[in-house]
């Protein structure tokens with residue numbers, strides 16, 4: 001049996017029914033229509049201008065570490081520079097959730113979010129910053145709370161220092 005989704009893991013550990021309930025406590029959809037919901041991430045609008053950074057920060061999501069099957073929370077910030085399409089505000093959260101429904105590692109989560117924002121909006125200028133606390137470190141093993149930060153910088157966010165600094169400033173809490 002290949003464990004690819006949280007559904008598989010909970011089904012294995014605690015059985016389908018209880019697993020399903022635990023799963024919904026984490027705000028994660030299990031129903032077959034989940035993929036239908038995902039399609040709504042693709043809502044875009046015509047861009048008003050192509051010289052501004054658009055960013056959404058402060059999105060806290062939960063997932064399960066694929067090494068230890070323990071929860072991790074991640075604060076996610078996404079920025080991009082629209083080319084001809086802008087993404088609906090709530091779609092950033094939907095895209096993020098789409099990739100937390102699987103056993104994850106933080107580094108891959110950032111890459112997947114960046115890939116998807118790029119794909120839907122058609123721009124290469126995408127930035128994703130994730131700060132995560134992993135219970136596999138905080139609550140077991142070394143038992144020391146800590147926050148891991150990871151960043152994906154693409155296009156101008158990678159090459160333009162000022163742009164990157166502006167983005168970092170914008171996502172400050």
Ligand SMILES: [Zn+2]
Pocket residue numbers: 065066067068069070134136137
């Ligand atoms: Zn872990």
